[in-house]
Amino acid sequence: MNSRQIENKLERYFNGESSLEDEKTLREFFQKDDIPPHLLSLKAQFEYFADEHDHEYLDESFDEKILNQISQEEKQQKRGSIRRYLYTASGIAASILIILSVFFKFDPFTNKVEDTFSDPYAAYIETRKALLFVSETFNKGADPIEKISKFDDGMQQLSKISSMNTGITEANKISKFHEIQQKFLNN
Numbered sequence: 001m002n003s004r005q006i007e008n009k010l011e012r013y014f015n016g017e018s019s020l021e022d023e024k025t026l027r028e029f030f031q032k033d034d035i036p037p038h039l040l041s042l043k044a045q046f047e048y049f050a051d052e053h054d055h056e057y058l059d060e061s062f063d064e065k066i067l068n069q070i071s072q073e074e075k076q077q078k079r080g081s082i083r084r085y086l087y088t089a090s091g092i093a094a095s096i097l098i099i100l101s102v103f104f105k106f107d108p109f110t111n112k113v114e115d116t117f118s119d120p121y122a123a124y125i126e127t128r129k130a131l132l133f134v135s136e137t138f139n140k141g142a143d144p145i146e147k148i149s150k151f152d153d154g155m156q157q158l159s160k161i162s163s164m165n166t167g168i169t170e171a172n173k174i175s176k177f178h179e180i181q182q183k184f185l186n187n
Helices: 003-014 020-030 037-054 062-105 120-186
Strands: none
Touching: 003 020, 003 037, 020 037
């Protein structure tokens, strides 16, 4: 077989388009001693493939082991689906029990709100105390906000300094003009 035919088969082989017969021809070709120099680098690869092709790594019970493992996985999946169903059913049952217990504990039809004060003026006084407590607590929380507004006022004062900086820059221009004028007059 000539070198050009081997190169065509190699091209098909590396593109994954070769047939088993082509691969057998290539293995046989690379077992020969008279290989063209530009193909010598592939000889070791095809010798390795030829050696590996003769080895059989799987024993006779491989298929049986795989099938057993698959059946065990199916059994475990069935157990898992039953377990998942039980978890879901128990979760629903627990939710229903919680809802029923809350309903009977806080029954809106039987519990009626009763006045805690018989005297309306005493109720007014207690309400006023509660509202004053809330107001004082709110004001304590609002004090730091006032400090922030004071800080903001200080920042506005600092922005006036930047306008003063602009004035200083303009004054520097005038002083440079004065220096140049003095040099011109002195000459």
